[in-house]
Amino acid sequence: MARDWIHWGDNSTKGLPIDGMVIGQIRTRSDDSYVTDSASSATAYSCGIKTFNGGIAVDSDQEPCGTVLEAAKLKGYMTGLIVTSRITHATPASYVAHIYDRDKEANIALQEIGYTHPLGRTVDILMGGGRCYFTPRKTASSCRKDDVDALAIAKTLGYTVFEDRTTFDKDVKLPYLGLFTQDHMSYEIDRDPKKEPSLTEMAIKGLNDLYKATKGSKEGFFVMVEASRIDHAGHANDPTGHLHDILEYNRAMDAMREWIDEHDDSPTVLISTADHECGGLTLGYQLDGPPDYWFSPGYFAGSKNSTEKLSRAWKAATTTDLDRYVRENIFKPYGIMSPSRDEISRAIALRNTTSGFGIFLGQAFSERLGVHWATLGHSAVDVTLYGYGVNHEDFAGQHENTEVAEFVAEQLDLELDSITERLRKNTSWVKDNVKPQPGESARLKGRDVARHHH
Numbered sequence: 001m002a003r004d005w006i007h008w009g010d011n012s013t014k015g016l017p018i019d020g021m022v023i024g025q026i027r028t029r030s031d032d033s034y035v036t037d038s039a040s041s042a043t044a045y046s047c048g049i050k051t052f053n054g055g056i057a058v059d060s061d062q063e064p065c066g067t068v069l070e071a072a073k074l075k076g077y078m079t080g081l082i083v084t085s086r087i088t089h090a091t092p093a094s095y096v097a098h099i100y101d102r103d104k105e106a107n108i109a110l111q112e113i114g115y116t117h118p119l120g121r122t123v124d125i126l127m128g129g130g131r132c133y134f135t136p137r138k139t140a141s142s143c144r145k146d147d148v149d150a151l152a153i154a155k156t157l158g159y160t161v162f163e164d165r166t167t168f169d170k171d172v173k174l175p176y177l178g179l180f181t182q183d184h185m186s187y188e189i190d191r192d193p194k195k196e197p198s199l200t201e202m203a204i205k206g207l208n209d210l211y212k213a214t215k216g217s218k219e220g221f222f223v224m225v226e227a228s229r230i231d232h233a234g235h236a237n238d239p240t241g242h243l244h245d246i247l248e249y250n251r252a253m254d255a256m257r258e259w260i261d262e263h264d265d266s267p268t269v270l271i272s273t274a275d276h277e278c279g280g281l282t283l284g285y286q287l288d289g290p291p292d293y294w295f296s297p298g299y300f301a302g303s304k305n306s307t308e309k310l311s312r313a314w315k316a317a318t319t320t321d322l323d324r325y326v327r328e329n330i331f332k333p334y335g336i337m338s339p340s341r342d343e344i345s346r347a348i349a350l351r352n353t354t355s356g357f358g359i360f361l362g363q364a365f366s367e368r369l370g371v372h373w374a375t376l377g378h379s380a381v382d383v384t385l386y387g388y389g390v391n392h393e394d395f396a397g398q399h400e401n402t403e404v405a406e407f408v409a410e411q412l413d414l415e416l417d418s419i420t421e422r423l424r425k426n427t428s429w430v431k432d433n434v435k436p437q438p439g440e441s442a443r444l445k446g447r448d449v450a451r452h453h454h
Contacts, residue, residue: 001239001283001371002246005297017254018272021386023396026273026404028383031060035380038231039102041275041401042094048405048416056090056108057098064098066419068408069222073122075414076219078174080206081123084185084199084245085228086130087112091275095224096123098423106144109133113154113177118423121157124174125209125223127202129181131163141182151177168197168205174213178202187229187306189244199227200252207259211266220266222412227252233306234278236355237373238362240334241306242281253386260389269389269411271404277381280374295370303335303365307358310334314347315354322348336365 003016030040031050043051043058047065051058059065073079081092088105097111107116109130114121132143134150144150151161160176162168168178180196191198197205203225210221227249233241253272260268284295310330319325326347331339339347343364350357359376366373387395395407409416 001281001297002243002250004283004295005243005247005300008297008300017250017257018386021253021257021270021272021388022384023387023392024385025382025398026385027398027400028276029380035378036276036401037102037378038090038275039094042091044401045275045404046095047420048402048409050402054102055100056102057094057096058100062100064420064423066416066421066423067095068405068412068414068416069095069224070119070122071409071414071416071419072222072412073124074119074419075412076217077412078124078210078213078219078221079122080125080210080221080223081112081127082125082199082202082206082223083128083226083228085128085226085232086133086184087126087128087179088130088133089184089228091226091228092126092128092224105130105133106146106148109150110148110153113150113159114157115150115153118426119419121175124213125176125206126159127176127178127180127206128228129179129183129185131179132182134179151179165193165195165197168201172209174209184229184232187233187241187245187308188248189240189304190306190309198251199225199248200255203252204255204259207256211263215266220268222408225252225256231275231278234281234373235376236307236358236362237279237366237376238307238358239366239369239371240300240303240362241308242279243300244306257388267390269392270387271392271395271407272386273401273404274383275401276378277383278378279376280379282372282374284370285372297369299335299365299369301335302332302337304333307334307362308354310361311354311358314351314357317351322351330361334361334365336361336368339364 006012028036028041030036030053032052037053039056040051040053043055046067046069047057049059049065051060057065057067069079081087081095083092088108090102093102093108097108099107110116112123112126132141135142136147136149137144154161154177158175160173162172162178163180185196206223210223214220227245230242230245230249233245256270260270284293287294310333314326314330317325323344326344327339346360350360391411
């Protein structure tokens with residue numbers, strides 16, 4: 001879709017920056033399903049094991065497993081997690097937290113900063129969204145159900161804590177925790193650059209800071225960078241949000257590739273893949289019969305916002321002229337210039353259901369593009385594997401997702417089993433990390449990613 005959009009704009013056949021980095025595919029099934037979620041997939045990438053959907057760096061018996069990030073830190077490497085989702089979301093959590101349920105993000109926040117983690121602080125850079133899980137319940141928009149102030153705790157553990165673009169642009173002392181939004185960061189098309197850095201900017205800042213911190217040392221660094229919101233757009237069936245976050249992911253990949261070339265004194269390998277496919281996206285449909293087919297990426301030219309932003313604006317609107325408002329302020333900014341009477345009526349009926357309206361809006365625009373979605377969830381298809389830098393050719397081919405961790409461990413000469421043993425000496429270190437009672441959650445019985453490491 002992104003490649004076709006670029007071609008439509010300038011008739012270019014050069015493709016995307018990532019096209020030249022394709023080295024294979026990744027199989028994505030989890031331990032309990034052929035369709036993985038982000039937690040089980042990220043656990044495969046971090047621990048090198050299969051686990052159940054929803055499990056965060058634990059095995060199928062809900063026992064913790066050592067991750068490549070933890071092993072790297074204990075060996076002397078500097079580490080980082082950089083995402084556009086909440087920093088407590090499944091993928092970043094699976095590199096440094098251990099818990100049977102990905103939804104326990106308040107618990108995950110405390111593990112990420114090293115407060116309730118048996119190994120102490122293992123992450124030097126944390127950047128993304130999700131501030132609401134770090135502030136006590138009495139704070140506006142807090143997501144916690146207790147009075148714990150995780151930001152204050154992070155400061156006592158040595159973190160420089162910042163929440164704004166101004167501080168991001170300065171030299172920040174490591175370790176640091178940068179949280180730019182209460183929830184997930186904005187889709188790229190909605191992002192206010194005065195308030196939120198882009199994925200590319202965060203990735204390069206992280207690389208530069210980790211490089212400076214390790215220059216002259218025997219060990220280097222490991223950093224996981226995730227273009228998280230591509231997945232979210234798939235869940236929402238939002239082609240506009242999807243397109244622009246894919247384009248930003250490509251800019252980030254291109255920038256990291258250039259960074260590797262410019263730092264030949266620090267041999268670095270970049271490995272990138274997705275945790276899973278999301279949405280079951282297909283392009284084009286048949287009109288009256290072959291060879292009459294249709295896909296029109298040109299419609300993207302008029303689409304200026306994600307469905308998420310427009311859904312919130314529609315729900316918050318105070319106008320009494322609903323027909324006119326939804327035509328001019330919702331449909332048009334999304335690229336639907338001439339909504340039908342039925343579409344307007346349905347938009348009004350769905351006004352107070354932001355998720356439901358967003359899905360409706362995305363699918364209405366998708367129909368005009370010739371884009372189709374098979375699901376609002378994940379699919380079981382293989383995902384593309386990209387690589388660049390030192391030894392990336394060694395990982396070419398078709399692999400199980402667990403082999404990503406094995407490759408990282410091999411490159412950094414890490415021993416994960418010893419970390420696992422340390423974690424399992426006493427698993428009472430996290431109050432909520434106890435096995436659920438039978439029936440507590442049926443899914444416990446038996447979810448953008450770019451990954452860069454040095």
